[in-house]
Amino acid sequence: MLFIPFKPLLAGGDPVDLIWLALGSAALAEFAAHARPGAIVLDLQHGLWDRHSLEAAVGMAGRHVPVIARCAANTPHHIGQALDSGASSVLVPLVETADEALRAVMAGRYPPAGVRSAGGVRPLLAGIEAMLEAGGHVAVGVMIETVQGVENIEAIAAVPGIDYLFIGTGDLALSRGTNDPEVLERDCRRVFEAAQQRGMPCGIYTGTMGAARDAFGKGYKLAVCASDADVAKAGFMQATQGVRA
Template identity: 45%
Template structure:
């Protein structure tokens, strides 16, 4: 949960390191609690496509220690959606489907209190010590998503907007927008590279949705600054698929010892059973 006296997300961004985030869509605070044992750099709660409601959002952010920033991908670029996430204690927002500098400026305004923005004052957590919260609210990070062809065309203008802390490439929607789904064709790869190049030219940190650790590692090597090392849908689904596959097609049993000449090898675990049978026969 965001501690306005000790912000962590903007500090991570400023350090130049690559932030490895765990992404959650299933609406389960229990899954987040289990994942915290792995100490991810950041937690992302997906309110756009995820199953989270307001009460669960409040609960899950409350359980995350302040050293691990919580970022909320909001449902839309509105004052209500962004204010709701920040009132719940998020340290940053990811704003989807930003396609122009005007929309990027609106996202920044929605995250800031007057006179620089239009965020409404309220929320249970901010009001616990509202004076301190307002004083530290400049520690909140605004991340905008470029994930459409229009956003790609306006990338340089979006990057130039004051108050944006990072651009995040939404690979799935970008693929759909470019007609490159389900196979990420060459033009999709080029589009991601073009956005990343524009960010570097504009001294803007750039993140990208990767979803799995092997892809996240590659993206880190390419200079991306926020990657998704895991997402709950993929992790849960792959675990169940793998378990069912191992049950249907179990590996060959291991041999516990080298058999003596003329004897059959014993599968693992059968030695004690055989010994017990001999004792019973005796």
């Protein structure tokens, strides 16, 4: 196995804390892995990752913790490229319908279960049989982050092959057109309950340690306890303000 698999964590009884990385630094990915979170997420949609930095980050961090690649788009090209890095899971953004969810699942599986193209440098290091075996351990997650996704969540959750749901709270607030916590909480609970009815783990973007702990208390399986951008920004601000004080 070229990576530490993510699926066993989804099946386990403990919550999974995530560190979210967007700055495109393989060195920071190694630092994050050294902190031993449940897993790290490399944000290929909004982050600064290119193909080389992605491969380097997975090579460094994937030996210590599972790596989730939040791909740039729900296409076979973007999903396949994310998984070719050796990531143990792909997280597909902006899924709004059952058909889109099925496309994500198909793109994450090799034939005959799906349409993922065989190849990539890292998957083929140990040969084709090892590539196919590793492909069978990939976890496919879909992000629910629009009003349409919430409205279709029961149909999305029923799609075979989805391993977990993940709520993108920032885009969901934009889509809903409000930051009203009661409104957003209703949306999040509907997604959470749809996952529960299917016996499926549900995650949520939180962003801080305290918010992640609150999410775990509500029953969410996955939550983000820190992001590289926020940690760096807060650390620099604390240092400059502290020295001036």
